[in-house]
Amino acid sequence: MIPPAIEVLRATAHDWPALAEFYARQFSERLRLNDARAWQWEFLEQPGDGRQIPFFVLKVDGRIEGAIGYLQFELRAGDASFAAIHPVNYFVNPHYKGLPALRLFRAMLQEGRIVIGSYVSDDARRLLHKSGFVDFAAHVHGYHLGLRLTSHTNPRSGLIWLGRRIWESVLRGYIGSKHRPLTYRIENELNDTLLEIAGTWSPPSVGIRKTAEYLRWRYARSPVLNCRYLWQFDNRVPVGLAVLHLDPHEHAAVLLDLTAATWQPDQCAGMILETIRHARANALDMFATHCMSPVVDAVLRRIGCGRVTSDLGFMLYSPGAESKKILADAKSWHFMIGDTDRY
16 A cells, blocks of 8 residues: 655645635634635735745645644844744644654744744643743733623622722822823824834843834734724833734733833833723723733732733743753743734
8 A cells, every 4th residue: 555645845825725625624613724814814914034935734645634834023032133933823634643743843843943832732732842842831821800890790899890990090190100191092003103113112021023014914914803002102202002902702802912112110000001991991891911921910910910820821942052041031021912823
């Protein structure tokens, strides 16, 4: 019996019909995988090296039986800069989960860059461990804050809500007493002039550098997000941007991203409090986010957000010892849920 011909190839723009057939055959319940527009946006329109599509397919006798894509970006760690990728949409026909699946994954690793893995399944976590990834999952947390005045399941929730509102007012007063009054503007569309300024900012320690091109693609052009953009100004100069997704299914406001010119905790607190105020103004039930960021964590806990270990996960692979040493401290990271493709 002749063994099947198995090959791993970089995808082309013409592969979508065959890829769609694979997704419909094996993963029909995953709506986003089966969305042609979402695939086009995520992999054909993604900023980066436009010469190569950031996507690989596993073909068995010419038929697609697996696929993996990746997001590409620049990681900043102080003055150091690293080209990095984040694998997404790693799905393989269960019949080929052994060596063929490993070949597909290694094709992505052979890009030779820093690799961040998040939203990791148990199967994928075992594979990543064997491939030399460092696991930061214990340092990624999910946060939530109820926004409704009362709840039929908790008669004391009205008092809790009132207490939080008073505490938020105290925090606003504290912030205003330490700095010149900061002002805010919420917009439904990204302002190109302000965006060019935001694109020059760097993460507080280790994190993704959010260029104007990256922010525009990730949020404004996404076919699946319903974003609001909160700008923070100091004397009319933009100094911070928070990206909020209004999720109609969960009736929640999800803080996707937070970027700033300087990372003063009180200015960070001001942005987060304003996003919560906007969520309340839209009569939403919940404010939520996931992140691995000491600056954001401190603010969210001060405000009174509940905190749990996130199901996102976070794993890091670096082919070089020097870069691994620089990036291996979880307390140095600023990583937000918007840095993944969960939304």
